[in-house]
Amino acid sequence: MSTPSLGRERHPDLGSSGPSAPLAPRRYAWGVFALAFALALTDFIDRQIIVSTFPFLKDEWGLSDTQLGALVSVVSVTVGLGALPLARLADRWSRTKSIALMGAVWSLAAFGCAISGNYAQMVAARAAVGAGEAGYGPAGGALLAGLFPQRLRSTVAGAFLSAGPIGAVFGVFLGGLMVGQLGWRVTLGVFAVPGLLFALLFLKVREHHAAVTGPATATATRHVPVPPASLRAILAELFRARTAVPAYLAGALQLVVLSTLFAWLPSYLTRAYGYTDTRAGAVSAVAILASAVGTVALGNLADRAGAVRARNKLVLPAALALVALALLTTAFGSVPPGPLQLCLIVAGTFAVASAVGPVPAVVMDVVRPSVRATALGMMVLVQNLFGLAVGPLLTGWLSDAYGLPAALTVMPLFCVGAAAALWRASRTYEQDLRVQARRDTPPSDAL
Template sequence: MAYHSLPDHGNDDPGARIPRRYAWVVFGLSFGLLLSDYMSRQVLNAVFPLLKQEWALSDARLGLLSGIVALMVGLLTFPLSLLADRFGRVKSLALMAGVWSLATLACGLAQQYPQMLVARFFVGVGEAAYGSVGIAVVLSVFPKDMRATLTGAFMAGGMFGSVLGMALGGAVAAHLGWRWAFAVMALFGLALALLYPIIVREKRISPPVRPDQPRIDAPPAARVPLRSLVNSRSVVGAYVGSGLQLFVGGTVIVWIPSYLNRYYAMATDVAGGVSAIIVLVSGIGMIACGMLSDRMCRNAPQHKFNLAIAYSLGSCALLSLAFALPHGTPQLVMIALGMVLAAGTSGPAGAMVANLTPLPIHGTAFATLTLANNLLGLAAGPLVTGLLADALGLAKAFQLVPLVSVMAAAVFYFAKRHYLTDVEHVGTHARGSATVMQAQT
């Protein structure tokens, strides 16, 4: 297979060896588990008003129930992804799904706030490495020129899972109570956890090397130094910029059902349905932004950062305008438009991380990206917004949140200045490693 001449393609393309039909089966099942992941995580948002009323909770305590999951994902994603890279991604993914599903079931059985908090803690433990290891599996079975599209599409599963979690959870809670909302999500996840390792096999997603051609281009993960994860300014910028931008998108997803309940007087099921539409639009935007990145940046990879900057500033402008408008249909439309761009950096950022890190540690690289996304964005956003809401009101808090996108754009601009040099360094290092290993064989 010929190598591309662009610096964006320093690593070989093992995904081209996988049968395309099986690759899409792997994508479908991995995507299904990601849906379960976010359904279990975001169903809580749909029942916020019910929990607030039943247990007399402050917004800060509600925000902690959401933030504790993202916090554990942030703290544990790196070590668990490192283990998965070395000891088998498929088995690890199935085990993770079993843990978060059982913990979600425990949420439905909780009798008081501390019990719910502990159960949500274990939801975070189970979900910690799924996003990073799952996307590494998906990228490993497709050609590399589809990376931004696949990253955006896969991560959009989080949005679609949030849609299902909030819409279905709100509907179930309205008719059967909030406990059954958690139970439904748990049963879906357990079913997929049992099915996944039966169909997705480690040997099939890692094709055997031909005896007459040792595979020297992708050294084992254990031989790649972990400093490769953070040894360039542009990859660090991709991590940080992505996390800051998700502060905005993640906050809106978590708090929009409560916003609709308080300021539009919507019932739980109606608020969950309208929120689901807003999140669905965001997921569609994530896919579209990833596809646009692949199309526009095929011959100019540095433009990925230009698009990330544009998505960040565009979402800031739209959401700032939205939350300055009076409550009503125009405001909801403007929120939806802002959310089209709010998560648009996920595809370009994921592609940049893949291009800037060696292939054998992509699972760990995406764990590092997940760490930044959760600590800087998905954990910090809901909690900080809850604190602001207690002090200023939720409407005022939402007016301040979009300003974080300006910080994200600034970080992406810094990273852009070093991208081409850094990605060429990764390619040089990969070729050097291959030469050493060939000499040893």
């Protein structure tokens, strides 16, 4: 009998007898996905809608571009600092209850943004938004990973994480429509209401678990807490796989560029094209929507490439990172404002999202199921502190010093580092998959 390629090997998982085995009834799994996606959507609307208020805050409070960028970056800082402890809480307590709690916290913090009386209060409220968001991605990603088979993880992770750019689309577009009519305060607070409702609905979600040796389709049970472990043991598990560190780094460097575009494209269009806030929001929404499509489509393409050979799941986004570099530096550095520049920006934003789905999927592939939320928490920590927090703030600083067009020309150079890190991770991914498969295979399965 011939040996199948690594991309098609059996990778045992919690409650699964193979990569195609469902871990929960399909309809239930997709229902939970829909609720998780909807809550994430309100998260990123609350997180991103502030960029449409930049011109109003700049005029009312006399803020610099650096200060405006900090209102975006402070959320990423608190998300990064809180991600790991809150993800560990989700692993040990309850992922669904953690999700409900965090959704309520960031929604209430969005109200705080709306009633801020000065810049310091706004910074504090935005930090609270990040504190609420900190553990949601890891807990949600780990919950979904337990509901879907390994062969779909990049696709599901990419679709779940596409709530980020899609939420940013709604935030920028609807913010641009509302801010001129309703004012910046109502604009910042209105989406807190659906966030609270979705958070409360998560209290009705049941977590699905099964023993490793159990049937392919799990039954609903209570969350099984992870036994206490030392910090040293947890870190050893998170960094045991050689693929993990370059994967964490690659995701962060790619997000430097993506967060820059999300935060500053509306302001660039207002300044360079003379667009109204509404039109700048609409055009920015098209570019951000392209990144959402790229997150899902390129995540699925990475899954398909990985089915041929596992390392291709990382090689493909490495190549696309260089494509994004060429498109974006050309757009902002060589092409004058006009239709061609807008097309290049949209195409570059599509390509730069190529690593959003594969990176968390790869991280979950190479750690034990019991620490998936913690592993994603580590990923969120690195990506927020060294990715999402860097892009808007550094771009604002460069804009104050050299102008916004120059800043947007320089920032895509981070794609070079992302491509190098993805390539490095691809060289060890297949071996780490084999090691993890052996660790998760019950002794009774041995031939």
